[in-house]
Amino acid sequence: MTAYEPKVECLLRLGDTALVLGHRLSEWCAHAPVLEEDLALSNTALDLLGQSRRWLTYAGELEGKGRDEDDLAFKRDTHEYRNVLLVEQDNGNYADTLARQFYFDVWHQLVLQHLTSSGDKRVAETARQALTEVTYHVRRSSDLVIRLGDGSEESRRRMQAAIDEFWIFTGELFEVDEADQAMIGEGVMGDVRLLKDAWCARVTEVIQQAQLRLPPASAMRSGGRRGVHSELLGYLLAEMQFLPRAYPNTKW
Amino acid sequence: MSELPLWEVFIRSQHGLAHKHVGSLHASDAQMAMAHARDVYTRRNEGVSIWLVRSADITASAPGDKDALFDPSNDKVYRHPSFFPMPEEIKHL
Numbered sequence: 001m002t003a004y005e006p007k008v009e010c011l012l013r014l015g016d017t018a019l020v021l022g023h024r025l026s027e028w029c030a031h032a033p034v035l036e037e038d039l040a041l042s043n044t045a046l047d048l049l050g051q052s053r054r055w056l057t058y059a060g061e062l063e064g065k066g067r068d069e070d071d072l073a074f075k076r077d078t079h080e081y082r083n084v085l086l087v088e089q090d091n092g093n094y095a096d097t098l099a100r101q102f103y104f105d106v107w108h109q110l111v112l113q114h115l116t117s118s119g120d121k122r123v124a125e126t127a128r129q130a131l132t133e134v135t136y137h138v139r140r141s142s143d144l145v146i147r148l149g150d151g152s153e154e155s156r157r158r159m160q161a162a163i164d165e166f167w168i169f170t171g172e173l174f175e176v177d178e179a180d181q182a183m184i185g186e187g188v189m190g191d192v193r194l195l196k197d198a199w200c201a202r203v204t205e206v207i208q209q210a211q212l213r214l215p216p217a218s219a220m221r222s223g224g225r226r227g228v229h230s231e232l233l234g235y236l237l238a239e240m241q242f243l244p245r246a247y248p249n250t251k252w
Numbered sequence: 253m254s255e256l257p258l259w260e261v262f263i264r265s266q267h268g269l270a271h272k273h274v275g276s277l278h279a280s281d282a283q284m285a286m287a288h289a290r291d292v293y294t295r296r297n298e299g300v301s302i303w304l305v306r307s308a309d310i311t312a313s314a315p316g317d318k319d320a321l322f323d324p325s326n327d328k329v330y331r332h333p334s335f336f337p338m339p340e341e342i343k344h345l
Contacts, residue, residue, distance in 0.1 A: 036277055040291035140287055147284070 004082075006182040008063045010189050011123075012072070012082040013225050014111075015055030019073060020233070021087035021104060022048030023240050025097075033094055040140065044101075047133040054126045074244040078233045085224040086169035088233040092162070095148055095155070099162035102145045105138035106202050107173045107195070114190035123188060142206045149210025156211070163207060164215045171220025173199070258307040259285040261292075263299035269344065271303045 004012060025045035032038035056069040067075075086104060091097045112134055115127035145163075148155040174196045176184070183189035207214055223229065244250065256278040262271035274293050279285035285304045294302070313321060325331065 034278065036279070036288040036292055039295065040288070043291050043295060136290075143283070143287065147280075 004179075005062065006179040007186075007188060008059050009082065009179040010183045011055050011059035011062070013084075015052045015059055015072070016081050016083035017052075017087050018048040018055065019052035020081070020083040020236065021101075022046070022052060023236060024087065024089075024091055025101075027091055028097065037094075041097075044137055044140075047130075047137070051126070051130045051133070054129070058122060058126070070244070074241045078229050078237060079227045081224075081229060081233060081237070082227060083224050083229075083233075084169070084172050085221055085230060086166065086172065088224065088229060088236060089166065089169065090232060092165075093158060095158040095162040096165065098141055098144050098148065099159070099166045101137070102141040102206070103166055103170050103173075103203065105134065105141045106206075107170075107199055109134050109138045110195040110198055111190065111192060114192075114195060118189065119187035145206055145212075146210040149207070149212040159210065160212050163212055167215035168218055168221050172222035172225060175222055175225065177226070256280050259289075260305045260307050260310065261289045262303040262305070263289075263293055264301040264303075265299050267300060271301065274298070276307060 022045045025041050025048070028038065028041045029045070030038065032041055052073075053069050056072045060067040060069060060072055086100060089096075089100055109131070112127040112131045116124050116131065118124040118127065145159060148159040149163075150156070151159075174192050176191065176193055180189060180192070184191050204214060224233075257280070258276055259279055260276050261274050263274045264271045277285065277288045277292055279288050282304060286302065289302050289304060293299075
């Protein structure tokens with residue numbers, strides 16, 4: 001396993017998570033059920049890509065090996081990626097994509113709100129910039145979960161299945177390891193464990209409003225933040241990294 | 253989702269200007285229409301305000317009535333305020 005300095009590690013976790021989810025959403029481009037949703041997902045994908053660029057650029061600078069955002073995005077292999085497992089899961093059907101997005105967006109907003117008071121000015125500023133975008137994301141995905149959950153018989157069934165399916169990946173969102181501890185100690189990152197109650201409350205509220213039932217308690221899966229990924233990330237990176245790996249240093 | 257109602261979208265590009273029709277979209281209600289209008293029509297910083305109207309709520313003139321409605325004004329040039337010099341600095345008239 002590749003080891004990074006704690007601060008680089010934490011920045012990569014933020015950047016990789018945004019990058020991988022942005023790529024997943026971009027896979028819907030030209031395939032979404034309606035034109036309006038197609039553009040909305042592409043907008044969200046671009047927001048996340050922009051955010052990941054800022055995190056990765058900062059991580060590259062601190063790492064001090066001369067790697068820029070592109071080097072980090074395109075020249076690292078799966079075990080060097082630090083995204084949470086939730087965001088590398090396949091798009092599935094539209095309910096799957098929305099359930100994944102909903103769990104993520106609620107968490108993302110809480111984390112960014114927390115980071116706006118980071119002792120590291122650059123982290124605080126990056127979080128503040130991202131927050132306006134994410135405020136819209138969470139409103140959108142919550143609204144659609146409610147519409148589909150409280151919709152037709154089929155949309156309800158699919159939304160419930162999706163909410164249940166992705167639940168096992170939500171535990172990892174609130175894990176804290178030594179790298180996190182170090183950054184919490186320095187006042188750079190926030191303690192995500194403190195956000196869990198707020199996350200659960202918000203998620204429960206939306207799920208109930210959607211006339212769905214909460215997923216049953218189950219064993220959580222984690223590892224992505226340590227570089228231990230499912231094979232899904234390998235396929236994703238193979239596609240995302242193909243061009244710069246096949247044609248190094250190519251330009252538009 | 254083609255059975256969803258059609259909405260007409262109007263965007264005000266900057267303060268002081270009128271809302272202008274930019275296109276249409278499908279949505280089940282006003283809230284969804286607003287989200288879609290934002291995502292489809294303001295991606296390139298086009299506006300500061302959105303108006304939405306259900307297409308079904310618009311009363312339009314019939315194309316067949318064109319002559320009766322509009323022809324009579326064709327030859328009445330004196331109705332145009334074009335015989336006054338306008339100051340340069342007045343825009344958007």
